[in-house]
Amino acid sequence: HGTAHESRDTTNSQTAGIYTSRQDTCPTPAILRSPRAQECPLPGRLGILPSIPSSTLAWSQPPHCLPPTNTSRLDCLFTLQSFRNGHGTSVITSTTTMSDLVGAGVFVDRPSPPAAERRESTLGKAYRVQNVPGRGKGVVAARRIRQGEILMVDVPAVLVSMAVLAELKPHLRRRLIKRALEGLPAETRQKVEGLQRGEGQGVDALLGTNTESVMLGEGEAAEVHVGLFAELARINHSCRPNAYYRFSQNRLTMEVVAYRTIEAGQEVLMSYTPLKMKRAPRREYLQQHWNFNCDCPLCHGPEEAAAESEERRTHIDELRATMQDAKANGYFGDAIAIAHDWRDFCEWEDLPLLPAEFYDIVAELHFLAGDWEKAATYARMAVDGWVRFGSVDGSRLERACAFLERASARLREALEPSYKKG
């Protein structure tokens, strides 16, 4: 929930061209501005800069690279103005991470899945940004939003590696981010500049209150990045949220999903803190990092109800951990029973799981337990669930389909012992 990000399905990635960037090749001197980066031959991973493998797309300006601080990485600012129909994006990251993104086809525009298209065209836009008393601007439902519906799809105006942010002196950091913003198309830049500012100088004030962290990169090389998503940045906080976000590295996209039905006119709210955080530290964190005093029911409502909610959230966490333990130790029947308790507690706390998420888990547990029939039944329901609430990242659906095939094949084998022979 909340900060969950989906892992990338590498089997589906378009690998053409990417690994060339990892060879020990010298960079084109004109592209690399830093005098040190022009030394040749370059060590291991500093290789040539990733380029987008398509004739219609190219970086809008030569990547701007920072002087390397060590021999194992090179960080650059990459700007692509045409990204997602002219929204544009500026990414400051290592050449290794950028190669992974390019290789996965992140920068190639693909049509959204039919479910998302249908929703927009028949039901209309789900939300509008407007003033909300006491909270500046906020996101309000423009129509009824159903439970599980993806109500917002946003892409980053800027994405910066945390390692780069930590390494740079403040004035250099601000200069680099400014450069990243200046490279964006005018409309996106204006939208970003219109966002609410927190404390701090220049662009620091902008990043401080309008960013989310996401993971980018493959396996051990995955790194925390800070993303400025200009639509998402308008969503206010509640400790009892009615929506959450999930990030797709595959599509470089943030999706906001409704936990429950949100009626027209109601504000869309997500939690800026982990849901299991206790009241006192949570309030302090919101005050310190986000500069506001939370007035949600869990912070200001009756103590007793807040304590009960805290207990349930702790229990939800424990149930998930116990379920994973049971699975790891081969107690699949127990794990299935705990999974049901877990789902019930999430619902009780008004933070329901997506049906497809639950079915995915239970299907796998039945499979491990050797009950092919139940595995196939749940796998089928998972597939239906992912189709119905189609994410822009199709990898969950693809995985569910592949799993359904495996479970169905096992079931057929079990039902027809002669199946294999004939």
Ligand SMILES: C[S@@+](CC[C@H](N)C(=O)[O-])C[C@H]1O[C@@H](n2cnc3c(N)ncnc32)[C@H](O)[C@@H]1O
């Ligand atoms: C990501 S922005 C949200 C959008 C912002 N309200 C705006 O006008 O653009 C985060 C800032 O919104 C305000 N905010 C968010 N949730 C709030 C809440 N529950 N109560 C009061 N202010 C809130 C705080 O000033 C916070 O630093």
